Amino acid sequence: MITIYDIAEKAGVSAMTVSRVINHTGRISEATRKRVRKVMEDLNYIPNSMARSLVLQKTNILSLLITDITNPFYTTLARGAEDAALRAGYRLLFANSDEDYAKEKGYVEMILSTRVDGVLFAPTGDQSLENLQQLQKHQIPFVVLDREIPEIEADLVLGDSKEGARKLVDHLIGLGHRRIALINGSPDVSTARLRYTGYREAHLLSGLPVEDSLVVHLNYRDFHDETALDALLHHENPPTAIFAANNMLAVGIIQSLRHRGLQVPGDISVVCFDDFGPVDAITPFLTVASQPAYQFGLLGMQLLIDRIEGDSAQEHRKMILPSELLIRASTQPPKENR
Incomplete structure (x- = not known):
């Protein structure tokens, strides 16, 4: 198995420099960065994202949990969320509850075990309170989409x-x-x-x-x-x-x-x-x-990334989008x- 030490030896740099190239940290010249990248490509090296996440306490993975993937509203919403996530350097995991609380609960358990950085969450209904409380308990940031849960304090993107x-x-x-x-x-x-x-x-x-x-x-x-x-x-x-x-x-x-x-x-x-x-x-x-389904996903994802990368203690925001x-x-x- 190829390691960062193999990359470092072939590129003529330290293992720390290779780590900085992979994690986009530290000051490295563009020439050195390109040389390390070229060696990584030549050796077909794929970084171990799980190991990196344990070190950095960040996976750069977000989750979108919606209620009905067959509904064009949610498919368009998902496109907006994915576009915003990719632009910010995150990957997106999709999950579909089918308006089923038990299925939603199973996905929340998966989300917790996957160590995602945050969740864009369209609840099945008021009973979703317990699932959202699980995310709160494990300190997973989330933004609630489309449907409001009265007992939950969260960033919201809703329609009128x-x-x-x-x-x-x-x-x-x-x-x-x-x-x-x-x-x-x-x-x-x-x-x-x-x-x-x-x-x-x-x-x-x-x-x-x-x-x-x-x-x-x-x-x-x-x-x-x-x-x-x-x-x-x-x-x-x-x-x-x-x-x-x-x-x-x-x-x-x-x-x-x-x-x-x-x-x-x-x-x-x-x-x-x-x-x-x-x-x-x-x-x-x-x-x-x-x-504006696309805007639901786009704005919801922007709020989520702000919550993850900014001040987590900032006041929760509520956005209500008009219908036409x-x-x-x-x-x-x-x-x-x-």
Whole structure:
């Protein structure tokens, strides 16, 4: 096995100089640095990152834990996080909890054993408190993304879920819809609570009643659940529009409506939170409250690196990113108003 002593002998320098080249420390001439690098390449030397991390107490590895890798919001967010990490000289480990607390817990245990320098963490819900407390206990810096855990003090990057939801419902009300269903996430997820609040506020400010029978709570990944939609469609006074609390729920709803022979928006209008990335640039269809997903990842990673490399005792920061209402082809006035 090639060691730094082999590199030093062949390059005509000390082992300390080789170590400084590998770790980017100390003052070394550019000529010496290039000579050492050339020898390392000739001998196919790969530094032992684990040994270095034990010495330096730093791995230059960060983790991104998200809730649904199939959701375009999170894939775009991941790109922003990776770009920011690489620019700062860090590598990124990806983990996907599938909105499953037990799976999230397993990944947190892996993160602790991997000795990462910090974690960008999108919680599954309020129960994630225990997992975040584990990171705190082991003094692993983290930034919370997308969903807030009330009992945790941390840097946060959130979307304005309440305002985005209100914009979507206001748009439907402006088209003449008076019976608008909400297919929402679980109440133990902060974004679902805020989107319900925005839905409710839009109704009340327009003088419309909020009917509990038109509000359904699911797991955000339950987008093929037929029972919720069946209950709404067989309601004694069914809705003329549906607000899906995220994009994946909207996909499942539209598929189920089409299987029943119902057209969107001819028979029923559909809106949702979050866009679909590059796909929508080609075939824009759904009216959405679009969030800047790339910025979520980019800003979250910048906050995390600041926390790792700067003053760890600085006050926690909270960034709320606005949504944009994009009106497309999935909404129109209800039949009785045409």
